[in-house]
Amino acid sequence: MAITLKEVAIRAGVSRSAVSRTFTDGASISDRMRRKVEKASRELGYSPNALASSLTTGRTKLIGLVSNNFHNPIFLEVFDLFTRGLQDRGLRPLLVNLTDETNPENSVRMLKQYSVDGVVVASSTLPPGFSKAFRDAGVPVVHSFGRYSSTPQVHVVGIDNVESGRMAARTLVDRGYNRIAFLGGPQSATSTQDRFSGFTSELLTHPTVATTHSFAEAYSFDAGRAEMGRLLNADTAQAYFCGDDVLSIGALSAIEDKGLSVPDDIGLIGLNNMEMAGWENINLTTIHQPIRQIVNSSIELMVAMLDEPDRHPEARIFPCSVIERGTLMALTKSAAE
Amino acid sequence: MAITLKEVAIRAGVSRSAVSRTFTDGASISDRMRRKVEKASRELGYSPNALASSLTTGRTKLIGLVSNNFHNPIFLEVFDLFTRGLQDRGLRPLLVNLTDETNPENSVRMLKQYSVDGVVVASSTLPPGFSKAFRDAGVPVVHSFGRYSSTPQVHVVGIDNVESGRMAARTLVDRGYNRIAFLGGPQSATSTQDRFSGFTSELLTHPTVATTHSFAEAYSFDAGRAEMGRLLNADTAQAYFCGDDVLSIGALSAIEDKGLSVPDDIGLIGLNNMEMAGWENINLTTIHQPIRQIVNSSIELMVAMLDEPDRHPEARIFPCSVIERGTLMALTKSAAE
DNA sequence: GTAGTTTTTGCAACCGGTTGCAAAACTGAA
DNA sequence: TTCAGTTTTGCAACCGGTTGCAAAAACTAC
Numbered sequence: 001m002a003i004t005l006k007e008v009a010i011r012a013g014v015s016r017s018a019v020s021r022t023f024t025d026g027a028s029i030s031d032r033m034r035r036k037v038e039k040a041s042r043e044l045g046y047s048p049n050a051l052a053s054s055l056t057t058g059r060t061k062l063i064g065l066v067s068n069n070f071h072n073p074i075f076l077e078v079f080d081l082f083t084r085g086l087q088d089r090g091l092r093p094l095l096v097n098l099t100d101e102t103n104p105e106n107s108v109r110m111l112k113q114y115s116v117d118g119v120v121v122a123s124s125t126l127p128p129g130f131s132k133a134f135r136d137a138g139v140p141v142v143h144s145f146g147r148y149s150s151t152p153q154v155h156v157v158g159i160d161n162v163e164s165g166r167m168a169a170r171t172l173v174d175r176g177y178n179r180i181a182f183l184g185g186p187q188s189a190t191s192t193q194d195r196f197s198g199f200t201s202e203l204l205t206h207p208t209v210a211t212t213h214s215f216a217e218a219y220s221f222d223a224g225r226a227e228m229g230r231l232l233n234a235d236t237a238q239a240y241f242c243g244d245d246v247l248s249i250g251a252l253s254a255i256e257d258k259g260l261s262v263p264d265d266i267g268l269i270g271l272n273n274m275e276m277a278g279w280e281n282i283n284l285t286t287i288h289q290p291i292r293q294i295v296n297s298s299i300e301l302m303v304a305m306l307d308e309p310d311r312h313p314e315a316r317i318f319p320c321s322v323i324e325r326g327t328l329m330a331l332t333k334s335a336a337e
Numbered sequence: 338m339a340i341t342l343k344e345v346a347i348r349a350g351v352s353r354s355a356v357s358r359t360f361t362d363g364a365s366i367s368d369r370m371r372r373k374v375e376k377a378s379r380e381l382g383y384s385p386n387a388l389a390s391s392l393t394t395g396r397t398k399l400i401g402l403v404s405n406n407f408h409n410p411i412f413l414e415v416f417d418l419f420t421r422g423l424q425d426r427g428l429r430p431l432l433v434n435l436t437d438e439t440n441p442e443n444s445v446r447m448l449k450q451y452s453v454d455g456v457v458v459a460s461s462t463l464p465p466g467f468s469k470a471f472r473d474a475g476v477p478v479v480h481s482f483g484r485y486s487s488t489p490q491v492h493v494v495g496i497d498n499v500e501s502g503r504m505a506a507r508t509l510v511d512r513g514y515n516r517i518a519f520l521g522g523p524q525s526a527t528s529t530q531d532r533f534s535g536f537t538s539e540l541l542t543h544p545t546v547a548t549t550h551s552f553a554e555a556y557s558f559d560a561g562r563a564e565m566g567r568l569l570n571a572d573t574a575q576a577y578f579c580g581d582d583v584l585s586i587g588a589l590s591a592i593e594d595k596g597l598s599v600p601d602d603i604g605l606i607g608l609n610n611m612e613m614a615g616w617e618n619i620n621l622t623t624i625h626q627p628i629r630q631i632v633n634s635s636i637e638l639m640v641a642m643l644d645e646p647d648r649h650p651e652a653r654i655f656p657c658s659v660i661e662r663g664t665l666m667a668l669t670k671s672a673a674e
Numbered sequence: 675g676t677a678g679t680t681t682t683t684g685c686a687a688c689c690g691g692t693t694g695c696a697a698a699a700c701t702g703a704a
Numbered sequence: 705t706t707c708a709g710t711t712t713t714g715c716a717a718c719c720g721g722t723t724g725c726a727a728a729a730a731c732t733a734c
Contacts, residue, residue, distance in 0.1 A: 002449065004720055015684045020722055030682055050450040051388045051397065052720035055689040060388065065432070070417035073410040080407035083434035092451065095432045097420035112339065113387040114429065222612055257617045275559055280594045341690055352714045357692055367712055389690035392719040682729070
């Protein structure tokens with residue numbers, strides 16, 4: 001069906017090697033020969049079979065893009081950035097959806113069968129052990145939005161979630177709130193765990209501040225809305241740190257349903273700074289996570305690893321910052337209440 | 338580096354064919370032999386190279402998943418459904434992001450180089466000519482969310498966008514609105530064009546109803562918000578049909594910013610019935626597009642085509658229905674004003 | 675024109691599998 | 705035991721490319 005190198009060789013009246021070399025840059029071939037081959041392949045509509053060549057070169061330019069975050073709209077942007085960034089470098093993302101799958105075995109096997117050159121794990125919820133499984137299988141791997149460690153076993157690019165939790169706690173305390181709560185994503189997510197741990201550790205230095213916590217079932221609008229709906233029946237926190245903007249926005253919706261208002265009745269701080277957070281009628285105070293840098297840096301790291309697979313594992317951590325908007329009460333010197 | 342069939346053969350003391358046949362179901366091999374081979378491969382950690390085998394079998398189980406809708410959150414669900422559905426059938430999605438790319442040539446070439454077994458174009462904005470390019474290149478293709486035609490040149494699965502436009506117009510007219518407007522997605526999108534054409538054609542039968550139209554720059558919250566922001570300064574429509582829920586929700590936000598209220602000041606009807614549309618504080622009246630069925634049906638069609646590539650092109654069109662919520666004024670017998 | 679050097683070319687083996695074919699091994703009936 | 709029929713096995717060619725190597729061709733300088 002498709003035109004092969006052999007057919008081009010015959011038509012051009014040259015050896016198969018000559019055709020191959022025409023399409024391999026850096027190969028030794030004369031201009032005259034190259035022109036002959038190019039003419040023939042143009043006439044036949046030939047284009048080389050990337051998979052066949054991968055057999056001998058050992059490179060497929062296939063990159064496994066593994067994720068389980070298919071409900072947080074921020075990940076649509078993440079996929080957009082990843083796919084375009086990879087494409088721009090001639091790499092092809094083989095997408096693996098891990099929803100409902102927690103162990104790496106199957107994905108590792110599958111991606112090895114397809115001889116991917118590397119794997120990007122794009123997930124804020126999978127544990128480090130997950131990406132380690134790829135490393136152990138000899139596949140270059142970078143974990144984007146993964147858990148920060150000072151002694152990384154695997155390349156990690158993201159933010160320091162513990163610090164972001166601290167930052168949120170500090171911000172709430174500075175505003176004078178003294179009954180505050182953590183509304184996290186799924187408890188099994190490493191990002192939730194770390195944000196929570198930073199949040200509570202920071203509060204140890206403020207023993208007068210009362211704190212509670214709960215977890216939404218997923219990083220999604222609806223989960224945030226549902227969880228806040230429940231909390232409003234019982235909880236009495238003055239302000240919440242929501243582990244993600246989607247949770248905040250879902251929560252906001254639940255608060256409005258109850259006829260309460262933000263920030264007058266309840267304060268809210270999110271994390272991510274997604275586009276919607278900036279809308280006038282949402283106007284969410286939030287912690288900015290530099291998605292674009294994280295993705296680009298992950299891609300660069302991946303590309304670097306293709307040349308140097310045994311590169312020493314590295315953690316690339318980007319700083320977060322508080323984006324002041326309108327869902328917290330104004331900064332005050334003294335504690336409120 | 339990775340274990341090959343040959344090494345397994347040596348270890349098991351059998352021929353290479355025997356190993357190959359062990360991993361090919363339907364192949365003629367005795368139980369005793371199979372056990373020997375399985376033991377050896379287990380010991381070595383062998384798993385067959387899918388790409389090498391594709392060379393002789395002509396099947397890669399790779400499916401190109403081509404889209405340019407990386408800003409409409411509904412597509413995160415679409416990707417979720419596609420990737421899981423394909424995975425469940427042993428197929429691997431090779432994701433192609435077409436943002437900023439309007440001609441099919443490059444994608445066709447690239448996907449042929451990777452010998453994909455088929456291509457799913459998941460886009461409501463690409464013209465039919467785009468998917469035809471794949472068919473012309475001899476690649477099985479199904480266009481999901483594509484333009485309906487009674488004489489399809491290519492397999493199409495989706496809704497009848499023209500009819501959905503008519504449905505929206507009818508709904509608005511029935512509610513008694515007589516100054517109504519169309520707020521579409523990008524004008525270049527086929528779905529926008531068709532919804533608009535259905536909308537206006539329906540209004541031909543209601544000559545007393547005044548109508549205007551405009552187009553957002555993208556199918557995104559922000560584009561809807563921006564466009565409605567502009568319209569509120571000039572336009573005087575009583576109700577809008579927004580070509581997508583994201584536009585409606587963006588528009589809603591702009592309306593609230595102006596201090597106007599829905600449906601008292603302005604009526605709104607969307608399309609898609611995304612999850613957020615059901616939130617109490619949004620409560621959007623909208624036209625339901627059966628995403629899940631469309632995706633599943635697309636996958637089934639794709640699978641069928643793998644066995645029967647020359648299948649006659651088919652259009653699978655799913656019906657839409659109006660979901661009554663709170664952004665239109667109540668049904669009335671007489672025209673309002 | 676010759677010898678030495680560099681570039682270009684084709685041969686043939688290889689990448690990691692599959693598969694048609696004929697020989698080998700097994701089966702069961704006579 | 706023999707023999708036809710069936711199943712299992714290995715050989716060798718093939719899938720569509722790449723690449724080391726040596727021969728051929730093209731330069732270079734004398």
